[in-house]
Amino acid sequence: DAGVTQSPTHLIKTRGQHVTLRCSPISGHKSVSWYQQVLGQGPQFIFQYYEKEERGRGNFPDRFSARQFPNYSSELNVNALLLGDSALYLCASSLSQGPYEQYFGPGTRLTVT
Amino acid sequence: AQKVTQAQTEISVVEKEDVTLDCVYETRDTTYYLFWYKQPPSGELVFLIRRNSFDEQNEISGRYSWNFQKSTSSFNFTITASQVVDSAVYFCALSEGGDAGNMLTFGGGTRLMVKP
Numbered sequence: 001d002a003g004v005t006q007s008p009t010h011l012i013k014t015r016g017q018h019v020t021l022r023c024s025p026i027s028g029h030k031s032v033s034w035y036q037q038v039l040g041q042g043p044q045f046i047f048q049y050y051e052k053e054e055r056g057r058g059n060f061p062d063r064f065s066a067r068q069f070p071n072y073s074s075e076l077n078v079n080a081l082l083l084g085d086s087a088l089y090l091c092a093s094s095l096s097q098g099p100y101e102q103y104f105g106p107g108t109r110l111t112v113t
Numbered sequence: 114a115q116k117v118t119q120a121q122t123e124i125s126v127v128e129k130e131d132v133t134l135d136c137v138y139e140t141r142d143t144t145y146y147l148f149w150y151k152q153p154p155s156g157e158l159v160f161l162i163r164r165n166s167f168d169e170q171n172e173i174s175g176r177y178s179w180n181f182q183k184s185t186s187s188f189n190f191t192i193t194a195s196q197v198v199d200s201a202v203y204f205c206a207l208s209e210g211g212d213a214g215n216m217l218t219f220g221g222g223t224r225l226m227v228k229p
Contacts, residue, residue: 031215042117042204042219043158056216088156092217099146099210102217104158 002027004093004105012111013081021076021108025093031055032074033102034066035090043090049074050097078110086112115140117207119220126195127228134190134223136205142166147181147188148206148217158204164188195227 005024013019025032031050035043048056049068063079072093078085088109092102116139126132138147149161162172164181172179176193192199202224206217 033215033217035217042206042221043217045216045218048215058216090158092158094215097215099163099208099215101148101160101163102215103160104150106155106157109156 004091004103006089006091006105006108008108009106010109010111012113014113015081015083017081017112019078019081019110021078021089021091021110022073023076023091023093023105024073025091026103029093029095029103030072031094031097031100032068032072033092033094034074034076035092035104036060037088037090037107039087046076048097055097081112083112086110115142115145115207115209115218117205117218117220119203119205119223121223122221123224123226125226125228128197129194130227131191131193132195132225132227134192134203134205134225136188136190136220138186138188138205138207140207140209142209144210146208146210148208149179149188149190150204150206150219151201152204152222153201161190192225195225197227197229200225200227 033048034046037043045058047066052068068074088107090107091105094100094102118137145166151159202222205220
């Protein structure tokens with residue numbers, strides 16, 4: 001079975017631009033979460049979506065938004081990019097919204113110049 | 114607020130040595146879940162284990178073992194007879210479940226280097 005997939009793998013953007021990152025969960029998983037991992041640190045929770053609704057939000061500005069589609073795939077959008085948004089963005093899927101094991105994708109490496 | 118501390122930022126061992134990675138957590142909830150993940154150089158986080166707060170039994174899986182002690186709020190991870198392929202960054206994480214959904218709070222990670 002395919003694991004969590006994310007696209008693109010790498011992305012270079014300029015300050016002030018907008019970016020959209022995409023994630024497809026493991027088949028049968030209905031919950032998708034997004035994490036930001038700055039180099040040398042642990043991942044930080046951004047959003048959780050379950051059944052197309054936002055179920056949790058971390059301490060990130062409103063420039064960050066996300067959505068989940070009927071097929072349970074998800075998009076993370078970041079507006080007005082700042083240099084500090086440079087990070088590895090990880091998507092994780094799990095069966096449901098509870099504290100089940102989360103399986104992570106390979107991530108999207110975003111560089112803002 | 115929940116917090117996870119991994120005091121060891123970097124550990125270096127020689128192959129076949131045993132190594133223990135420490136994890137200390139803080140939470141006000143009586144029901145919570147603890148996780149360990151491995152992040153090899155490729156970057157993808159690999160799930161290793163999930164334990165709930167009501168199950169304090171130690172667990173062994175091959176060369177891996179975990180020691181959960183609620184009295185000291187610790188969930189330590191031991192690799193026996195380490196191998197070069199164990200070189201990675203290891204993260205401990207906490208989830209409170211309930212209204213927190215499946216939000217994971219990660220520690221800062223411990224980089225393990227196993228030398229041949």
